[in-house]
Amino acid sequence: MRNSIEKLYRIANRKSRVIIGLMSGTSLDGLDIALCRVSGNGRETQVELLEFATFPYEPVFGRRVREVFARPDGELEKICLLHPWIAAEHAQMILQALQNWNVSPETVDLIASHGQTVYHAPRSFHDVPGYPDATLQLGDGDHLACATGIITISDFRQKHIAAGGEGAPLAPYGDYLLFSDPGMSRLLLNMGGISNFTFLPAGKGFDAVFSTDAGPGNTLMDAYVQKYFDIPYDADAGIAMQGQLHEELLQNLMSHPFFEWPFPKTTGPELFNLDYLAKAMNTTSGGDCIPHGDVMHTLAHFTVRAILRSLEECLSSDTPVRGYVSGGGASNPLVMALLKEALPTLEFTNTSTLGLNPDAKEAVLFALLANEMVSGEHHFQGKKGYPWVSMGKISFPD
Numbered sequence: 001m002r003n004s005i006e007k008l009y010r011i012a013n014r015k016s017r018v019i020i021g022l023m024s025g026t027s028l029d030g031l032d033i034a035l036c037r038v039s040g041n042g043r044e045t046q047v048e049l050l051e052f053a054t055f056p057y058e059p060v061f062g063r064r065v066r067e068v069f070a071r072p073d074g075e076l077e078k079i080c081l082l083h084p085w086i087a088a089e090h091a092q093m094i095l096q097a098l099q100n101w102n103v104s105p106e107t108v109d110l111i112a113s114h115g116q117t118v119y120h121a122p123r124s125f126h127d128v129p130g131y132p133d134a135t136l137q138l139g140d141g142d143h144l145a146c147a148t149g150i151i152t153i154s155d156f157r158q159k160h161i162a163a164g165g166e167g168a169p170l171a172p173y174g175d176y177l178l179f180s181d182p183g184m185s186r187l188l189l190n191m192g193g194i195s196n197f198t199f200l201p202a203g204k205g206f207d208a209v210f211s212t213d214a215g216p217g218n219t220l221m222d223a224y225v226q227k228y229f230d231i232p233y234d235a236d237a238g239i240a241m242q243g244q245l246h247e248e249l250l251q252n253l254m255s256h257p258f259f260e261w262p263f264p265k266t267t268g269p270e271l272f273n274l275d276y277l278a279k280a281m282n283t284t285s286g287g288d289c290i291p292h293g294d295v296m297h298t299l300a301h302f303t304v305r306a307i308l309r310s311l312e313e314c315l316s317s318d319t320p321v322r323g324y325v326s327g328g329g330a331s332n333p334l335v336m337a338l339l340k341e342a343l344p345t346l347e348f349t350n351t352s353t354l355g356l357n358p359d360a361k362e363a364v365l366f367a368l369l370a371n372e373m374v375s376g377e378h379h380f381q382g383k384k385g386y387p388w389v390s391m392g393k394i395s396f397p398d
């Protein structure tokens, strides 16, 4: 153990570290693996993305995780079995990726593993008296460390909650370290299963940052076409484009108290799922016979309307700001067209114009959080819901 601590101390004191960042999202499509060279820390952090790949999951992964994913009745034994099993699956993918890249595991200093969120329950959602905000990610760090021989930092979200946050979004930490700009306010919008964004006011400190989950990104559209078309997602919004907006359904979708909850707030497929859609359709006149294309078109509007509702909190029409999108929703032409229509003065590009592959952004985030955990020297001024703390648990291979 002493050797491991001494090794970690040496890693912490080096000018740069080789860190593998991992992210597995709510679409359960695959594991993002980002091999990074991270230099410095705090606002002096520099990241070089050496390699990136998304390793697609075998169907068995999605099948097994979905037995508990976002389900309040998830069976304890399945959750227990998934924790080491997901870690073993991820370890195998990491070792395969390193082999593909001709990189020896011995040259990797740290793994930074988000794991797989299976349940996210902020108090505003679970509403169980006497219980705190809570979240659960599976894929145990000790198993990852033993299987790869690499010191592993994992389970980042627990410390965020312990220090006063809701466990998410964590993107603002990485966004602030890498992308805050003295001369231009920036909006980093991630449209994955759930949409979340970070607003970085020009030249301001971390305490001026605004970040929140906004609502469903792709998760409802994906779930709908998976159920009615047996396809993973509506590629290029082909189905949605054939439909039209059903205004009353959109109003009903937007009527949930979530959209009035105070900021920052977090959510997940625990709330935004097909039951949520069914309830909205049941309260819509003729809701049981809305054509699939109209439902999908309306869900695209829902994704954008939810984002706009949260943006009202931090953007005014005369705020000069540059927008950068990430997440698969950025590939949805209908969502992007509706965004641009609603925000005509906000030019959206993606983080590749800032030197970071948008597909790798979330995995790189966890590499940054691990870097701050082991080598960070700065405690930036946080604010309610955004504590600046070291996040993650350390697992040694021996």
Ligand SMILES: Nc1ncnc2c1ncn2[C@@H]1O[C@H](COP(=O)(O)OP(=O)(O)OP(=O)(O)O)[C@@H](O)[C@H]1O
Residues within 6 Å of the ligand: 024, 025, 026, 027, 028, 029, 190, 191, 192, 193, 194, 218, 219, 221, 222, 232, 233, 234, 235, 236, 237, 326, 327, 328, 329, 331, 332, 333
């Ligand atoms: N060409 C496309 N047209 C429409 N939608 C697309 C396209 N490509 C990707 N998507 C959407 O992006 C999703 C995958 O993106 P991403 O990996 O960001 O989601 P995610 O893993 O759920 O992210 P997160 O974990 O942040 O929620 C797909 O399920 C789909 O909804």
Ligand SMILES: CC(=O)N[C@H]1[C@@H]2OC[C@@H](O2)[C@@H](O)[C@@H]1O[C@H](C)C(=O)O
Residues within 6 Å of the ligand: 026, 117, 120, 135, 167, 168, 169, 170, 171, 172, 192, 193, 194, 195, 196, 213, 266, 267, 268, 362
């Ligand atoms: C509990 C959880 O896994 N939340 C995810 C999810 O996916 C997007 C959004 O909801 C975000 O809050 C978060 O992930 C990103 C990486 C974050 O923490 O910033």
